[in-house]
Amino acid sequence: MATTSSRALGAAGAAGIALAAAFTLLAPATPAFADSDAKPTYEVKIDLTASALDSSHAPLAAVKSAFGISGSAKARSYEYFDTSALGLNAQGWDVRLRHKSGKDFEESYKKRFPVTGGDIGAALDEANDAGFDSSDTNYDAEVDWGYSKQTLSFSNEKSHSGSGYSGTTLPAASTGRSWLVGEIPGKLEDWNSKNWGKDTLSASAAHGPVTSQVWEGAWESSDDASIEVLPVRNAAGTGTEYVVEVSFKVDDYADAADLHADAISVADAHGWLYHGDILKTQLILDRY
Template sequence: MALTSPARRLLTASAVGVAVSLTASLAVLAPAAPAFADSDAVPTYEVKIDLTTAALDSSHHPTSAVKSAFGISGSAKARSYEYFDTDALDFDAQGWDVRLRHKSGSDFEESYKKRFPVTGGDIDAALDEANDEGFDSGDTNYDAEVDWGYSQQTLSFSNEKSHSGSGYSGTSMPSASTGRGWLVNEIPGKLDDWLGNGWGSDTLGGSRAHGPVTSQVWSGAWESSDDASIEVLPVKAASGSGTEYVVEVSFKTDAYADAAQLHADAISVANAHGWLYHGDVLKTQLILDRY
């Protein structure tokens, strides 16, 4: 029996409805397209080798032989800095550092840094871990760097901001409450919400200044690095009485191969002259622990 036009339209509409319903059901059942993260960040490198006080003269400055050996020239420039953390070091426990630094004649530098340990020299694994935490090539607010010490490597992501140094001479620092206020106001989102909404601001609000300390830095160029330096940092002795001197020679470079060569050569030169400290001195940890 031939269908009338209204009946034909009703059957067609029913078929379309079934098709739409089936398509919707399949869409629900089908797996969602994967949301691909950005690729791992590409770090720069800073080789940091510690020297013994045999590298210093009676004024606690690098000897002329040390400066000559590592391409260091020019006069020293002072810098003061301090870290903000709670007495329980809550930021440090989460791998975060919050630092306020003042180089002579410059604006203040505010640094928020997240650290990831590098195990067994596997930088790629550390970069993968950082990517899982949201630190990847797409986040241009943070600069990735591998600090390469005598025997340890650390991957870090730094968010750098500045505050006017107007009214502050030399390397003078603001009061702890003022500096803390600056840092709270500028806190980046990743740190602020690290363990929950506003955790970073709340933790920073209850922090105190560890420091300040003031170091002297001599700059130059050596081998493939046009950014070489020696920093001499006086710190409170572990006993609480007296002063110890941390002596660090460092070299910045963009390439892993250059960093590996700088690392090997710096250790060789320092060791041959009897200046090498056979270990890693973590300046941040010293300041947090002793101030």
């Protein structure tokens, strides 16, 4: 027969177990840490005025020399796919089909995040919350750094055989769209809701095509420098204007900051600098 003391101890033990169980239920779960923010590369993009071009709409020899550009021009044709209301672009997505002479087609699915007040870290945090973090190796993170504007983007790049297409020829819009829909990445496919991206892209039309000329070289810390001259329909639709962009790709923020300051200084000193940001993608979407 159990004594009063042993019964009391048994009751106390049961109470202790119950109390411990209660604390276990109330205690916060061990937090599940998200993957770290992506580490972006940088592309400095500075626009030049038409004064940087010769009568054939090629960069002046002085312009090429000033920015380490050498060699002959290479052509590339491209177009963007979006609805007439630019539904994809409104959600920060741009879908492009590009063909460089003699190469396979390049399919690009890009998600943009604005950088406010130079706070790249905040943009990376926002992207992380949307599922674009260091663990996703399907997307390359890059900060485009223009005259006064910065944009963080994540690009998913795919290719399609260029067999049967000469030069920079693009396929019929319906064919290009079918390629892009067939290769759509999961993040875009279900961006707003199940199949939203796929349905929107399926209803898209081609904006373009445009064909630009690109000269390449190396300047300061960048071994990937270029000047692109893009003929684009003017706002009135009555003629052509030329967008002139000098760009430099680097991996490091400090190098990008130096290139940004130096490129602006050199272009301004020669009277070539366009004091603003020309967004080529937006021009093509709006004018074609």
